[in-house]
Amino acid sequence: MARPDPLAGFERQTHTINGVKTAVLTAGRGEPLVFFHGAGTWHGFNFARPWAEKYRVIIPFHPGFGESGDDPGLSDMHDYVMHYLDLFDALGVDKLRLVGFSLGGWLAAKFAMEHGRRVERLVLVGPAGLRGKTRPTGDVLSLPPEQIPALLVSNFDVIKPYLPEGPDLDFMGDRYREGGTLARLLWEHPYDKKLSRYLHRLTMPTLLVWGEDDRLIPAAQAEIWRSFIPKADIQIFKGAGHLVLDEKREAVDAVQRFLS
């Protein structure tokens, strides 16, 4: 059986940003809502379609992930912030609502702390980035790739359709490529030891969303984030793991309510 198209329902555009091919998915009309994806793009963005009823949803593939090209010159998170300044110029996006998941949550926080005036509302979904000394972030780079999907969800059936049924060299190669991009960024430190120092700059209304059963980045880290961010609410969803948006429609709706 063919796997469902993880990008169904989106329009695809391609931009060349500083020499790197950048693929962008869009859907809907209205104020821009940008979603920064996490380190694995195989499960797609079907969860984001309800947002397109009210917003112009923009989902760029980060360079080195999914349909975007590679740029080994992007070697830290700040390089990605700079990449998005250029992409947003190309897209004509000035102010935006920003939602970031996992690695993309870390990137969204970093973008918002540096360019806070542009980010009207910020949603961080199971964000990476903190070391979380007593509630540590799992080190996804040290996990065998075949073990990762099951670790990300509470209910495996939700993601099963997106995974190959047996050994699949292309799927394996795609994941290895995304892992390599991640290693380039994070091998030395799978967290940003200075992140908490600057989180107070997130002065926009901020929502922290987590799956209660997140086995990669414990939901208990939500409290650490809130302790540094001036105006942050927390919503934790039962019966969901790291991929809380894929697993719980309620989480998708909660994001939509918060953004409105």
Next chain:
Amino acid sequence: MSGNVRFDFMHFMPYVHLPENQKDYKSLWVDFPNKYYDPQKGHALYQRYLAELIFADKVGFDAVVVNEHHNTSYSMMAAPSLVAAAIIPQIKNAKICVWGTPPNLEYPNRLAEEYAMLDVMSEGRLEVAFPLGTGMEYWANPINPATARERHRESIDIILQAWTQDGPTTYYGDFYTYRYLNPWPRPYQKPHPPCYIVGTGSPETVELAAKLGFGYSSVFVTKQRALELNQNLRRLAAEHGHHIRPEQLPLQVITYVAETKEKAEEEAIEHIRFFFEDALRTTPTFLAPPGYLSVAELKKRAALADKLHGAFNFDNINESFFVAVGTADQVVEQLEEWGARVGTNHFNILGAIGNMPHWKVVKNLTYLGQDVIPRMRARAASERRVAAE
């Protein structure tokens, strides 16, 4: 075959006293618990292995070869320069090949100094190789596998600058800044010891060796790949203005010699089995940390990995890899054929195979030293005479 035949004896110095439950571990690398290392047994093994390296010199090998691995029972040489330093005063003729410390795992200036020390101590008998390091080394050391190849090139650049330019010089790179690159001592050999790249024939390492005009010491390559590798290297090196000589292409051969073919197989196969099935056993994730390989190379290797790391079938191994097990006559014939096919006269002999006991290593080295090496030298010399006439 042209030129002098050269024989190296390569030792991995494995820790062989594995626990009975060792098969329960998917990998004997990276995360194999080090509680299983008994230093008293380790001491006895060092004594024995050092003696075997020294013995190889006595029976007529041209060189002894040591190398570096971490977090594994496969090798007790986390620091091969220490082994080289221990044997230099006891080895009278043979070259000392440290093939080698991955430059990414040390500061380049320090590696330049270490090797220069060994070269001076050995009166110019050092040869060095610059491996990228296996994927497993990047799980054991705090170095990014995704930038390993760029760092590797820069490290070699720094080492060569340190050896070939009068110091102090400066180096402002992507990974290292040197305000005073001025290592003491300097190498005994001029401009520097013979250098090799070590690898399994990836396009990146072959290109690097070609660019630098270095030799290429291939490890665990299949017969088909060795041929392609040597051809590619010669062609690419020529494009960079370098001529690769046969002796720059050491061919790694698992070798065991006994009275009869049957006896040789009977005595060697269990250790070859141990070598592939146990010593080399590791996981795909450890072999290929994120970013260490190109995606294309990862896909290519996915098939080969099963053959090399973990599963054992002597016929398959024999067919795919360079394994010469038999009488002296058979081994001579085999080595000559392979040498001619891949274009080398330089054989890197794995003669202490896996968990082979001391007596077999001594027997093997003795046969090689008495019957194989002199015969191949004599035949090569007579070919040279014929060619000269």
